[in-house]
Amino acid sequence: MQLHYQSQAVAKPYFIAAIALFVGQILFGLILGLQYVIGDFLFPAIPFNVARMVHTNLLIVWLLFGFMGAAYYLVPEETETELHSPLLAHVLFWIFLIAGALTVVGYLAVPYATLAEMTGNDILQTMGREFLEQPLPTKLGIVVVALAFLYNIGMTILKGRKTAISMILLMGLVGLAVLFLFAFYNPSNLVKDKYFWWWVVHLWVEGVWELILGAILGFVLLKITGVDREVIEKWLYVIITLTLVSGIIGTGHHYYWIGTPGYWQWWGSIFSALEPIPFFAMTVFCFNMVNRRRRQHPNKAATLWALGTGVMAFLGAGVWGFLHTLAPINYYTHGSQITAAHGHMAFYGAYAMVVMTIISYAMPILRGREANPERAQVLEMWSFWLMTVSMVFITLFLTAAGILQVWLQRVIPNPQAFMQVQDQLALFYWMRWLSGIVFFIGLVVYIYSFFTKDKLQTVEVGTVQPAAT
Amino acid sequence: MSAFFTKSMARNVFYGGTLFSVLLFLALTFHTNQRISRRIPTETPSPEVARGKHLWETRNCVGCHTILGEGAYFAPELGNVYKRRGPAFIKVWIQAQPTKVPGRRQMPQFHFTDQQLDDLVAFLKWTSEIDTENWPPNIEG
DSSP states (O other): OOOSSGGGGGHHHHHHHHHHHHHHHHHHHHHHHHHTTSTTTTTTTSOHHHHHHHHHHHHHHHHHHHHHHHHHHHHHHHHTSOOSOHHHHHHHHHHHHHHHHHHHHHHHHSOHHHHHHHTTTTTSOOOSSTTOOOOHHHHHHHHHHHHHHHHHHHHHHHHSOOOHHHHHHHHHHHHHHHHHGGGGOOOSSHHHHHHHHHHHHHHIIIIIHHHHHHHHHHHHHHHHHOOOHHHHHHHHHHHHHHHHHHHHHHGGGGSSSSSSOTTHHHHHHHHHHTTHHHHHHHHHHHHHHHHTOSSOOSOHHHHHHHHHHHHHHIIIIIIHHHTTTSHHHHHHHTTSHHHHHHHHHHIIIIIIHHHHHHHHHHHHHHTTSSSOOHHHHHHHHHHHHHHHHHHHHHHHHHHHHHHHHHIIIIISSSOOOHHHHHHHTHHHHHHHHHHHHHHHHHHHHHHHHTTOOOOOOOOOTTOOOOOOO | OOTTSOHHHHHHHHHHHHHHHHHHHHHHHHHHHHHHHHHSSSSSOOHHHHHHHHHHHHTTGGGTOEETTEEOSSSOBOTTHHHHHOHHHHHHHHHTOOOOOTTSOOOOOOOOOHHHHHHHHHHHHHHHTSOOTTOSSSTTO
């Protein structure tokens, strides 16, 4: 099978880099999981805070690689024209990869304070805030790459067919770039710092990223089910309307206890209680489209990833988000292992899985075939189940730890100190770590599936049975 | 969702709904930013507090601790640590790290000067006096 447009091929290195960085993310996750129970593991070589930065930053970077790869793959096909500049896409790939690698090396090689000094943090203080730990040059690099990427994608859309899928993707990507600019605003007033920090973090993952998610999912469903574009795009608009109407004011669920006025407890609770609805609509959308399919696409693994995204995004972001989003509940659960549980399943279910959905669909075509051989697909589906089920268990164990933590530290009449409580959660942390090992095995199987070929059907000479008479 | 609800209607609802949400959010943001100054101990954080926040950031404290419930969940909440432990304890504790107790979670040694310790404490004191709607539920954070 040929690519419709030759320039779609630039997506391939992006997908490969995404998977490679994903492996790094999980390895550091395993280090962190172990540090929760063996406190001095790898100390002082890799302190917890360093490993966590690497874990979360690699997550963000590999998802961005996945989103960019997805855009380079689907925009030419949607717009029915070659990419504006494949060369620019290649150059940006290397810039982004090298900048990302240097950043991680910086985290690991020198103390963070030294890194801040070396990289001009005193010129503009942006470092040391959760998820936005990157040195100033990296942050500026992200802006440059994002702008050049948007230029490339924008010019392609401008000269080609403008479908709802590509426009929604573009809106999501523009939003991603614009909101990242708030990473440069860091006032010495902690409350204002936190207020606008959420404009990057929340408005990314519960706002514009969901547009990107919807567009990618819509594209893959369109291709594998053959359902009418009008139907799919109408669904998409409904889903992203629900997303932004609930999610934008839903930012308020982060403004309960950080020094912002009490009325946010009402705004945040009411609107974020609606946030599961778009995710539920997405689940229904995925199953509905697959049930109404007009063709049997040979790539069964991609279909599984698409359906899995619909279900797991709803569970992780929708259900586990709702679990602690109402202000009276959040008063007790805020900043506990409940938050960690939600974070893990939401990021995996919505964003990791949608990137694996587009990789699963596009990678075989980028490698010259409509779908992978049967054996490769079976292995890929095994990896789907290993990773997804172990992520469910990671989430359940963290939830159990969180409930116990909240109870011992915040609910009972004689509350216990943080570390005293942590010691009592060790069993759950161990089980979470073992689930993490299974997740890693799933990831190894996933990568192995890319190198799997079908067994050749061999017939030995001389053993041919005579035809029955 | 058949003929009576078309794609272009869905698109218009999307643009309208999004615009409405953005405007409402901006209005609430404007109002909130007017109010924040009444909910913090000093309208402009003093130079000590600002320096303390800078130390907090460049040592990546948030990579292990939470502050007002945000950060990592590996080490204690520090938004109210000033009230829980007091200034003297905080300084001694930071200077005594790492404890090197086998198997226990370790905090790095940052070699702060006395001035830096004072700045950090000033920042933690300022933070502990923010009106957080009575969060956390008790002193343990």
